[in-house]
Amino acid sequence: MILGLLVCTAGAAASLFLPPPGAMAHLAQIGRFQGVILLVIGVFFYFSHFRAADLFAKIALRLILGGLLALGGALLLFGPVASATRNMPLPLATETLLAVVILGGAILLYLRLGHWIDLLVERRVFGKRDPRQMIQDFRQQIGSQNSRASLIASIQSAAIEALAMRPEEIQVEPGLPDHTAPPADLLIPILPSSSKPIHLAVSLQGDRRTLLTTEIDLLHEIALYTGKRLNDLEREEERIERVRTEGNLSRQLVEAELRALRSQINPHFLFNSLNTIASLIPSEPEKAEKMTIRLSSIFRYVLIQSGRPFSSLHEEMEFLRTILEIEQIRFGERLSVTFEIDSAAEHLMIPSLILQPLVENAIKHGVTPKIGKSHILVGAQLHDDTIQIRIEDDGHGLRTDNDLDRRLRAHMTNGTGIGLQNVRERLSTLYGTAAALTLTDLESAGCRATMTIPLYGAKNANSSVARGR
Structure with a gap:
């Protein structure tokens, strides 16, 4: 002038x-x-x-x-x-x-x-900072924030710094403007299209009577970046919640499936055991008492394990020992049993009660039809990255071709009820294609059932049980 x-x-x-x-x-x-x-x-x-x-x-x-x-x-x-x-x-x-x-x-x-x-x-x-530098600093600041509250605090502090105003003059207001409250001099939308809209409200008080164009443009830009970040957080929260819900549903489905499969207990073992006890009471009461105690231990173990998806290999082998002791009392000298267990594998976890159908299968199709003495071998060892559990009998096996044996082979390989199909379904549910169950004829006589469980699956199961699942 x-x-x-x-x-x-x-x-x-x-x-x-x-x-x-x-x-x-x-x-x-x-x-x-x-x-x-x-x-x-x-x-x-x-x-x-x-x-x-x-x-x-x-x-x-x-x-x-x-x-x-x-x-x-x-x-x-x-x-x-x-x-x-x-x-x-x-x-x-x-x-x-x-x-x-x-x-x-x-x-x-x-x-x-x-x-x-x-x-x-x-x-x-006008004493203002470089707007481009302020926007760049603001974007870096909100890029590492993961909560709605911290983002709102960041935009409020950035607006206060940009306008050199007091905190009470700049507020972040949720929802629509309150017409009963004093109107704001400037209202900038942050999330206009959201179900919960947010606005940046600026009220000019004291000596501050107006805002510069660059200041308004700066507020619009930081509001835009804040809105994008809030939308990203909402989508991320929805994705996490969806994944959590899907995970819960999948886990509930798997647990229900496993409970249904474990609940299919073969009643023939109970009937045979009770008939044997009844026949031993008059002539050999001591064996009947021993068999009753063993049967009580079996059902106690079943009740305990019914709520647990996994057990240690050692617990399952002790359970099989008890079952086979009852069968030895029932068959007498006709049945002998051998266990070959790798001590390094005993602490690993396997699905609960999954070996019982294999032993019952060996008794029913290997020992019972055979005339003379029979032998059952139960073994478990580590092989590469898997646990291999085998149950062998020296019965007729799968090699004969008469009609009875073809029906028997179909029943053993396809398995209905609590048989081998039940075992395969449980393995598939827990491990997918990483686990397997195979039946093969032995060179001399008999059949071998081999169950392969991935070692990483056994370790994961171990950690799950340790966490109390």
Whole structure:
């Protein structure tokens, strides 16, 4: 404003006292009109308390810069350039070329200096930080935050820092604006399309009467990035909840399936055991008592394991010993049993009660039909990354071709009820294709049932049981 007064006064005084038409007289005439423009711009700039004051200041200074560059270019073109090209062979062409060069240089200089003018207005005149740097810092800050509360606190603190205002003047309001409360001077949506919309409310109090355009643009940008981050968090929470729900449903389905499979206990073993006890009571009461105690231990173990999906290999082998002791009492000298258990595998976990159907299968199809003595071998050892459990008998096996044996083989390999199909379903439910159950004929006589359980599955089962599952 003062500069405009000085230029206007100096131009008027020069027009009165300098003789025309000299160069200084022309310059004084230009100064009279340009000084008025400077005066008007200065007045607006000095009393600016409106929203676009920063833009007005930038544009005004750019206009002044453009006028100065145009004036300097004109003086250069019609002064030294005109004098230098007057005595050249092609004065008009040379002057035109130099005019284009001067114009291009003035444009490039205007663009470069215009950028510095913007920075001068934002940082020196209005005391603001670089908005681009503030946005970059804000994006890095919210990128590592994973809660709604921390994001709301971050946008509020960023807005307070950007506007240099008090915390009570900037609030993050959930839902629609409250018409009963004092209206906010500026309301910027953060999540406008959400079921729970959020707005950034700015209330101008005290001496602060307006917001600059760059400040409003900055608030809109940080609100936009905050809304995107909140949407990402909502989608991530929904995905986690969906995965958790699907996991719970899958676990419940597997547990229900396993309970249904474990509940299919063969009643023939109970009937045979009770009949044997009844027949031994008159003649051999001591064996009947021993068999009753063993039968009680078996059903106690079944009741205990009914709520547990896994047991240690050692517990399952002791359970099989008790079953086979009862069978030895029932068959007498006809049945002998051998256990070959790798001690390194005894602590690993296997599905509860999964070996009982294999032993019953060996008794029913290997020992019972055979005339004379029979032998059952129960073995378990570690092989590569698996546990291999085998149950062998020296009965007829699977190699004969008569109708009875074909039906027997179909029953053993396909298995219905609590048979081998039950075992295969449990293995498939727990381990997928990593576990297997195979039946093979022995070279001499009999059949071998081999169950393969992945070692990692046994370890996972062990950790699950340790956690109390």
